[in-house]
Amino acid sequence: MAGHLGWGVLNEEGWRKGPWTGEEDRLLIEYVRLHGEGRWNSVARLAGLKRNGKSCRLRWVNYLRPDLKRGQITPHEETIILELHARWGNRWSTIARSLPGRTDNEIKNYWRTHFKKKTKMSPETSNKSRTHHLKRQQFQEQQQQIQQQQLLQLNQLDMKKIMSLLDENYQVKLPFSPQIWPETTTLLCPNEDQHELLYTNGSVPDDHEACNDEQDSLWDGLWNLDDVHGNYGVPATCASGKATIHNLVAPFC
DNA sequence: AAAGATCGCAACCGCCACGGA
DNA sequence: TTCCGTGGCGGTTGCGATCTT
Numbered sequence: 648m649a650g651h652l653g654w655g656v657l658n659e660e661g662w663r664k665g666p667w668t669g670e671e672d673r674l675l676i677e678y679v680r681l682h683g684e685g686r687w688n689s690v691a692r693l694a695g696l697k698r699n700g701k702s703c704r705l706r707w708v709n710y711l712r713p714d715l716k717r718g719q720i721t722p723h724e725e726t727i728i729l730e731l732h733a734r735w736g737n738r739w740s741t742i743a744r745s746l747p748g749r750t751d752n753e754i755k756n757y758w759r760t761h762f763k764k765k766t767k768m769s770p771e772t773s774n775k776s777r778t779h780h781l782k783r784q785q786f787q788e789q790q791q792q793i794q795q796q797q798l799l800q801l802n803q804l805d806m807k808k809i810m811s812l813l814d815e816n817y818q819v820k821l822p823f824s825p826q827i828w829p830e831t832t833t834l835l836c837p838n839e840d841q842h843e844l845l846y847t848n849g850s851v852p853d854d855h856e857a858c859n860d861e862q863d864s865l866w867d868g869l870w871n872l873d874d875v876h877g878n879y880g881v882p883a884t885c886a887s888g889k890a891t892i893h894n895l896v897a898p899f900c
Numbered sequence: 901a902a903a904g905a906t907c908g909c910a911a912c913c914g915c916c917a918c919g920g921a
Numbered sequence: 922t923t924c925c926g927t928g929g930c931g932g933t934t935g936c937g938a939t940c941t942t
Binding site for chain 1 (some may be wrong): 926927928929930931932936
């Protein structure tokens with residue numbers, strides 16, 4: 648960034664642009680501590696920062712706020728993002744309000760890098776991306792799986808009961824017939840990857856066949872979707888399927 | 901080992917809504 | 922009622938890091 652023309656230097660109005668330095672961060676934090684959030688255009692005058700108000704607000708909101716959560720988006724948060732995006736569309740700030748510690752910018756970036764581009768990808772490219780993504784998340788998922796296994800052990804008896812109910816219900820209610828998928832359906836196909844998403848545009852993705860043919864692994868995948876709050880289900884706009892599963896497991900959550 | 905491709909994300913931009921003068 | 926300052930929002934950019942060939 649520093650090499651970009653005008654990046655990291657003063658612009659024609661005298662404001663600094665580009666990456667924030669540690670000293671600038673310190674000044675901004677001190678300003679907020681003394682004056683609170685707001686009045687961002689006063690920061691330059693009161694804190695001695697050569698940054699405009701917008702830049703200061705953005706830096707504080709997206710990076711310096713003490714209540715921000717660090718680290719990768721968890722599968723549970725991912726589920727929430729998908730569900731809320733299906734409901735609200737690109738209203739990132741609205742979505743962010745349901746994810747304490749996450750910013751609209753963070754959610755927006757996450758969506759764009761993990762989901763949106765998949766709609767345009769070829770299957771081959773998508774597989775590469777999937778591999779890349781999985782490698783990056785491998786460590787985190789290992790930790791989460793340990794936690795999940797502990798929960799699974801605790802609830803093993805109840806789960807077997809749920810599994811049998813779901814298996815019966817699956818045949819009747821889940822809308823896996825491609826004819827009734829709406830365009831741009833976001834469908835979870837958990838048998839291959841516990842939270843891999845497939846996007847369809849009125850057609851059936853190749854991978855989808857595995858969902859129909861391998862119910863056992865499909866349901867295994869659903870259990871892997873378990874999170875610390877004990878929700879099991881399909882975070883998809885495939886609405887009737889989602890409702891069926893959530894209604895079924897709700898009494899056990 | 902090196903070059904090119906791709907990804908992730910911090911930061912910027914432009915537009916809009918709102919409130920106060 | 923109008924104007925202006927301020928803040929919020931969504932879209933976009935561009936660089937460093939990482940991966941692939």
